[in-house]
Amino acid sequence: MFEIKKIIGSLLMPLPLLGLLTLVMVFLAIAHKRKALYFGFVSILTLMLISTPFIGQSLIAASNNPAWQFKQAKQPKLDNIVVLGCSIMPNSRLQANHQLGDCALARLLEGVKLAHHYPNATLYVSGGGFANATNSQLMFETAKTLGISATRIKQNPLAMDTAEEAKRLAIYLVDKKTALVTSASHMPRAKDLFNAQGIDVIPAATDFQDFSQYPTYKQFIPNIAVLVAVTRVAHEKIGSAWVSVRRWIDPEAL
Incomplete structure (x- = not known):
């Protein structure tokens, strides 16, 4: 059960999730080019945008409360x-x-x-x-x-x-x-x-994460550190949702 939970949670993180969606879209492009290419484009664009300090900071700010x-x-x-x-x-x-x-x-x-x-x-x-x-x-x-x-x-x-x-x-x-x-x-x-x-x-x-003071020229360039920070926040959101589900099923579970 522990391993299954970790596998599912890991696959729902931004990089593997958007990567898998892109692979599926490329596969479907063989038969349905327009829709598949559109969704593939959206997946890649989303991955790049959330990796920029400008967008990523807005996603992680509330989770890094001083x-x-x-x-x-x-x-x-x-x-x-x-x-x-x-x-x-x-x-x-x-x-x-x-x-x-x-x-x-x-x-x-x-x-x-x-x-x-x-x-x-x-x-x-x-x-x-x-x-x-x-x-x-x-x-x-x-x-x-x-x-x-x-x-x-x-x-x-x-x-x-x-x-x-x-x-x-x-x-x-x-x-x-x-x-x-x-x-x-x-x-x-x-x-x-x-x-x-x-x-x-x-x-x-x-271990606070903050990219708000990055120079302007860096604010719009995808950065792996930003993606890592966004992934951590996504992990916590999914973890909190899992806790809520467990407690709904069994109030004494967690």
């Missing part, structure tokens, strides 16, 4: 700091930090920064993985090299998605003051899933 930054002045004490897993690139020949993807590194950096500021807080590093590597283990090793004592770090290596992370960590976090570290675009869904487990988390968003 208000989700952690405000240390308002939080004199923390019991826990939870860093959610993200992308990894397992390679046993590399050190742990080189196996963490950009969003995983951004999240861990924020978590380590908070751990230094709150020396009595426990740092939870979460997330499963593949190829004999997990987010939690790679983050654990990297956090140690950044000056966090191993005795302060707890791992959550079995959770394969945010809902599982919330469920597995709930027993340690309920009724505790907990900062939740994740990407800005992921924060609303992550906070919702943790709240559903009775965990009142304090947002500590990181």
